Amino acid sequence: MAALLEADKLEAFYGPSKVLHGIDFALPEGGVTAILGANGAGKTTTLRALCGMIRTGGTVRFDGKRIDGRATESIVRLGIAHVPEGRGTFAKMTVDENLRLGSFTRRKKAEIEADFEHMFAMFPRLAERRHQQAGTLSGGEQQMLAIARALMLRPRLMLLDEPSFGLAPLIVQDIFAILARINREDRVSMLVVEQNTALALELADYAYVLETGRVVMSGPADEIASDESVRRSYLGY
């Protein structure tokens, strides 16, 4: 399968300190890839590096074209939607306005309106709260809004940073079921960062394990999930 996104010796820096030490990975078109690892391993930093939100080294190719060093907004325009850590909703704006902002790069009114309906069908809770400020939503609803806003870009690739963080197990189940559906039905490729390893390995086809800014192992998700020694040494469960 041709890689949709390819990172080669990717490095990332916060000021002078290097936190990613040259990692390599490839995301297949249409697939779900997981990045796992303990707190502080560099998972969030990896996603931020792909979107040009911090200083990087190495190369990143999307669809065969170099995107490293480009401005975030121009990377986003290629169809890469990032659902950031902490969700990044516009707290003082309504649900409706958040979704409208998600469609900022698009111009075809009819298609955008159709996508609004699509989102409200997928997330009925958001439809009920359409005119409410995003800051007043519950954690689960905010995560749904963040995902829906990312989808309004009509992305080819979605980067998800700990979509389960801080949510009740039942809501997490819902959200992961929806992500699986989006991947299957809308053919959106995904890169999911998670500390909830079991859940992520269920959704993903392939996984990379990070430790202090390095890839320490990778493989098909089901193999990693069934390899007890890997789980013990790297994933802690």
Next chain:
Amino acid sequence: MELVLQQVLSGLATGGIYASVALAVVMIYQAIEHFNFAQGEMAMFSTYVAWSLIQIGMPYWVAFGLTLVISFIGGVLIERIVLRPLHRAPILSQIIAFIALFVIFNSVAGWIFTYTIKPFPSPFPEEPIFGTFISTHQVGVIGVTLVMLGILFVFFNFSRIGLAMRAAAQNPESSRLVGIPVGWMTALGWGLASAIGAVAGMMVAPIVFLEPNMMVGILLYGFAGALLGGVTSPTGAVVGGFLVGVIENLVGTFVPFIGTELKLTVALVIIVGVLTIKPSGLFGRPVVTRV
């Protein structure tokens, strides 16, 4: 009682001018979290542009429209050329840039147009159409202000770019993640603020006469209005501006020792009062310093 009503009405007219200046100040404050001290001088310069266009024979409203366009472009250019290169620089460098802009506009205006005061035309008739209570120009100022505020309200709430500008001011990082070019939104904000200031300048010039220091006092009132309403709230800034206009007039009329000479003190009292009693203003949220 009639005197009170009259003072309130004419307070609303000057208040409209303060409201415009306050709005311009708040728009830039929201984008960059600093006050643009040169806002008034930019408005004064815009008014000279309008004056020059009228001098060469342009009809008033054509000159008015063209001045808005020129001011808008000028505001965008100032952001791109002067402020953008400084946007990661320490606060002090930015403040120095504002002061430099202030001095440059002031002295260039003095150099080109001299410091002698010039009459500036009002687009509204001189006959008192609305009775002896309030001059036609004052009613016109209130009208122009309200129309401008209406247009801005529609722009910020119902247009794609207006929404993106609000988003960029609220949450720059998330804005980039939906593809908004945040830097350009700031530049557009400067353009709009500059055009709003131009309206204020053209409306106040027939009253105070045109000269390079015309906007210094007005800017102080604009700041007072912005602070009173809350520097984080555009609506608050507008309400604050109108309130300051009314307060200024009532105090000037009814507090005997203040009169017209000490009126400027009113602005200072409001500024100091708000900062000590309720720094977030009437409509603002508390300002939390980002760490």
